[in-house]
Amino acid sequence: MDAATPGVNALDLVGASVPDRLHEVSLALAPGTLVGLVGPNGSGKSTLLQIAAGLLPGGGSVRWGGRPLGEIPMIDRGREAAWVPQEAQFEFGFSVRSVVAQGRYAHGDDEHGVEEILSRLDLMGLANRPVNRLSGGERHRVLLARALATEAPLQLWDEPLAALDVRHALEVLVLAGEIKRDGRTLLLSLHDLRIAHCLDVVIVLHEGRLRAAGPPPAVLTPALLREVFGVRAEIAPGLVLKLP
Amino acid sequence: MMPPPRVSRAALPAGLLLLAALTVVSLGVGDLWLEPARIWAGLWHHDELAATILWQIRLPRLLVAMLVGAALAASGLVMQAYFRNSLASPGLLGVSSGGAAGAVLAIGAGWVSHSILVLPAAAIVGALLATGAVLILARRGASTERLLLAGVALNALLGAVTNYVLSNFTLSYERNAQILFWLLGGLEDRTWEHATIALPILGAAALLWPLGRPMDLLSLGALEAQSLGVDVRRLRRWLLALATVLTALATAVAGTVGFVGLIVPHVLRLLVGPEHRRLVPLSLIGGAAFVVACDLLGRTAGGLRVGIVTSLVGGPFFLWMLRRQA
Structure with missing residues (x-):
């Protein structure tokens, strides 16, 4: 892990564009920040995450830790950034453990830390189960575990919480806190604005454009919520749920 | 549930043992039955009748059968990982038909008499064209329905090509028989020449060997594999080329x-x-x-x-x- 060189951003996007989906989005994420990506359905959140992960060719430039993506060899990318897709479908019955261990591919399949991550995401009891026989929430936890197993300094998660029950969602947020403490960076898309409110930075996408970005209290104003989401609402501060 | 690790470990030696047993039986069974001792004697030319039967007929046929089976099974495995669909296979997707159509055209046009390389080359070209067509048809996601329907369409189209050759080329009886052979798929009268044509299958299999691990990641999603460090474009090109060549060579020597x-x-x-x-x-x-x-x-x-x-x-x-x- 070569996270957090001072003064160098974990992620820089300049003019990221995909025709009809994303228009000239630029942003810079500092190391050690938790960043929420919000916006209505179809606003371009998944597209933005895929561009940031180097998975979708498009206009504009992407830098990880100050390095242009084009200069980073494919195998190194597997150590530098991890991406969690929104859909979790598996055609073949690999065991949960072996799918999580795929996160170590770019590390020469050394299996380092796999057991610990399995237990952190409450997957120990499922470790030998085939992934195509899991529930939706369980499959998402497997994908999160695989992303964490990479130990990548940049984590890009597409709606990681949507399929999870309350307890597992809170555990994932605790893990997010640890990512921040390690000086790593997490960009995650989500719909729950109360959770977005607890993060360091929130980025609002609307119709494929960057609408606002900054500290959540400054960004998630009633006026913006009305304009972007079409709702009259106000974010009440504080999350009531606490882990035992 | 996951298969117990003991089964997995035993599978490779068990498979080799099974293949060895089948080899002995296959060399022994025929119009003249040869017991293992006589097979041994024949292989070293201590028994001239057995030697003739083995070296002229049964060994080349056995070798071609093995190479064809290995090629088709490996090709199916690769296509299933590539399309993330356990129902994908060279036959259903029309790649075998492409190879057969290429071979039939080459026979029908009389090109095969020029060189023994013409037949496999024509099969490879036909299979490549079919693979290209499948890729285009299945580009927007390879659901089972899409893949199978693409295969149905391609198999029908390529069947029309072979039927056209059969009905519209003025063919000698011999060429017609050769074409029918391809359509039915068989191992009769296979010679060392066929075995030689099929030999590059071993090379393709060797190239496939180290791709097992990245294939694991690809079989659970192309974008996911790429995000984990797999050079997906390169891997996919290799896999498709190997699957196509494997199928084409198998088709060139044994038909569909x-x-x-x-x-x-x-x-x-x-x-x-x-x-x-x-x-x-x-x-x-x-x-x-x-x-x-x-x-x-x-x-x-x-x-x-x-x-x-x-x-x-x-x-x-x-x-x-x-x-x-x-």
């Missing part, structure tokens, strides 16, 4: 032999799980054993061609798979 690429990887996955580092070598061995066994069955059942036997076994098996998936 169906369902091997579907059955063998599927049964092996049930036995040892989905890890490709195990499945690649096991598919090669299992495919060889399956085709040798089907050929043996056909020979002892009064001369059924191997393509007919694999289809008789494979058709019901495929329907059973579809039922399980639904």
Whole structure:
């Protein structure tokens, strides 16, 4: 892990564009920040995450830790950034453990830390189960575990919480806190604005454009919520749920 | 549930043992039965009659059967990982038909008399064209429906090409018989020349060997694999090229032999799980054993061609798979 060189951003996007989906989005994420990506359905959140992960060719430039993506060899990318897709479908019955261990591919399949991550995401009891026989929430936890197993300094998660029950969602947020403490960076898309409110930075996408970005209290104003989401609402501060 | 690790570990030696046993039986069974001691004597030319039967007839046929089986099973395995669909296989997707159409055109036009390389080359070109067509048809996601329908369309189209050659070329009786051979798929009268044509299958299999691990990641999603550090574009190009060449070479020497690429990887996955580092070598061995066994069955059942036997076994098996998936 070569996270957090001072003064160098974990992620820089300049003019990221995909025709009809994303228009000239630029942003810079500092190391050690938790960043929420919000916006209505179809606003371009998944597209933005895929561009940031180097998975979708498009206009504009992407830098990880100050390095242009084009200069980073494919195998190194597997150590530098991890991406969690929104859909979790598996055609073949690999065991949960072996799918999580795929996160170590770019590390020469050394299996380092796999057991610990399995237990952190409450997957120990499922470790030998085939992934195509899991529930939706369980499959998402497997994908999160695989992303964490990479130990990548940049984590890009597409709606990681949507399929999870309350307890597992809170555990994932605790893990997010640890990512921040390690000086790593997490960009995650989500719909729950109360959770977005607890993060360091929130980025609002609307119709494929960057609408606002900054500290959540400054960004998630009633006026913006009305304009972007079409709702009259106000974010009440504080999350009531606490882990035992 | 996951297969117990003991099964997985035993699979490779068990497969090799099975193949060795089938080899002995296959060399021994025929119009003149040869017991193992006589096979041994024949191989070293201590028994001239046995030597002639073995070296002229049974050994080349056995070798071609093994190479064809290994190639088709490995090709099926690769296509299943590539399309993330356990129902993908060279026969169903039309790649075998492409190879056969290429071969039939080459025979019909009389090009095959120029060089022994013409036939495999024509099969490879035909298979490549078919692969290209499947890729275009399945570009927007390879759902089972899309893949199978693309295969139905391609198989019909390529069938029309072969029928056109059969009906509209003024062909000698001999050429017509040769073409029918390709359509039925068989191992009759295979010579060392056929075995030589099929030999590059070993090279393609060797190139496939180290791709097992990245195939694991690809089989769970192309974008996911790329995000984990796999050079997906490069890997996919290699896999497709290898699967196509494997199918084409098998088709060039034995015609269209169906369902091997579907059955063998599927049964092996049930036995040892989905890890490709195990499945690649096991598919090669299992495919060889399956085709040798089907050929043996056909020979002892009064001369059924191997393509007919694999289809008789494979058709019901495929329907059973579809039922399980639904």
